[in-house]
Amino acid sequence: MGTNLSAGIMSAKAAPSDLAQRIMSRTGKGCANAAILMLADGTVFYGRACGAAGTACGEVCFNTSLEGYFEVLTDPSYAGQIVTMTYPQIGNYGIDPDDVQSAYPGSTERGAATPALRGMIVHDMCHTPSNWRSSISLPEYLKDNGIVAVEGVDTRALVRHLRDHGAQQGIISTEVFDLTELEEKLAEAPALVGENLVKTVSCADEYSYAAADLPAAHAFADAAPAPAKYRVVVYDCGIKRGILEGLVRVGCELTVVPWNTPASHVLEMNPDGVFLSNGPGDPDAVEETYAQVQQLIGKVPLFGICLGHQMISLACGAKMEKLKFGHRGGNQPVMNLISHRVEITAQNHGFGLVFPSLGKLIPELSGGETEHPADGDLRVWAQRGIAPVVQNERFGRIRLTHINLNDGTAEGIQLLDSPAFSVQYHPEAAPGPTDAHYLFTAFARLMDGDVDYLDIDISKDRLAGWVFDSEDASATVKTQA
CATH class of the missing domain: 3.50.30.20 (Carbamoyl-phosphate synthase small subunit, N-terminal domain)
Incomplete structure (x- = not known):
């Protein structure tokens, strides 16, 4: 037994x-x-x-x-x-x-x-x-x-x-x-695969989140947010408050909407960008969300994390796989194939993108390679220093931007012919390291129209959100205490 x-x-x-x-x-x-x-x-x-x-x-x-x-x-x-x-x-x-x-x-x-x-x-x-x-x-x-x-x-x-x-x-x-x-x-008991758990954790109604909603109790450590500049609609698939805070701190005013909000309603708000949140369970069971994402790609800048990354991938026609035991913790090493820097990341997911399912490699943009790795291990791209690009039937060129160095799975993609990118991990450090903080900055730069929005000095950006990076940090802490 x-x-x-x-x-x-x-x-x-x-x-x-x-x-x-x-x-x-x-x-x-x-x-x-x-x-x-x-x-x-x-x-x-x-x-x-x-x-x-x-x-x-x-x-x-x-x-x-x-x-x-x-x-x-x-x-x-x-x-x-x-x-x-x-x-x-x-x-x-x-x-x-x-x-x-x-x-x-x-x-x-x-x-x-x-x-x-x-x-x-x-x-x-x-x-x-x-x-x-x-x-x-x-x-x-x-x-x-x-x-x-x-x-x-x-x-x-x-x-x-x-x-x-x-x-x-x-x-x-x-x-x-x-x-x-x-x-x-x-x-x-119901199985996790095939069950839509997102609808059990999403908000029931729209609500706003801005700088005034940031927790005062964290002011002893957090730097003041940037002035509000961007109007962003957030799809709540089970969003963490730390992610809302991260978006606000780079100058976003947020309208949070339920997981199945029609794309037409989002576009009527005329946002500067749309954010797709983390969430639980099997991504294939959340068709109502990725069907909306498919209608949003190309019409408004998009940024997705975790389940949001999977929603963008599914909208592009990709396949998902259930990982043997998932990635959960604050010590997952990820290689950024664009900057060639390694980030120690916080993650929480049990499903992952099958990158080859997005399309065939474009040799001239993939180091001359015409075939995906036969064993599915994407770490070969880190060894060669290449961020490969595929031709997607729905949305054109898509680049692999991040890979997991523990098991060689996909951790991030960038649509080259539409303003959209996503990562499988969490950038908000709640809990976890701050290496991936730059992704919030990248989203702001995407909304500004910067074509090199992912080209960021990670080592500097990771300290930008803390008072400890300023010369008068000790005085700030004393005053706020």
């Missing part, structure tokens, strides 16, 4: 002795109920409950970020998933609501988000955080928001299993421990 790979964890059916309860009650963790994780292939892990009581099903995946668990927790792109954090201890700096990334439907007000993910798995949950910004512990937050979570799991063994066998459906529970019953519940 499966193997318990969490050595040393007691059987979930066994009640702790009176002595064990007295000992645990005097620790920072206190007494905890048993919890269980079962994967679709029958593998079983036992642990302790550290969130809300209940049972949850979803795709079990893992995130390798060393920090930023709250941003991960409130990222709408995790809808339908049970997230395993690979860093050993989670929750040690608590929760500050100012860092929330989602305004999920059902919240009482925009900014008071309800997490979209199904559950969380950690090795060691910190119940007593230490941080001047923390207002509540992570376990308390999970309980308040109805998120089932498990600690005490050997997350190294779990992650190795997922890497070897692929991300898969799973079920976690603090109330059901019969393996047959868990197996039945898991079999009844």
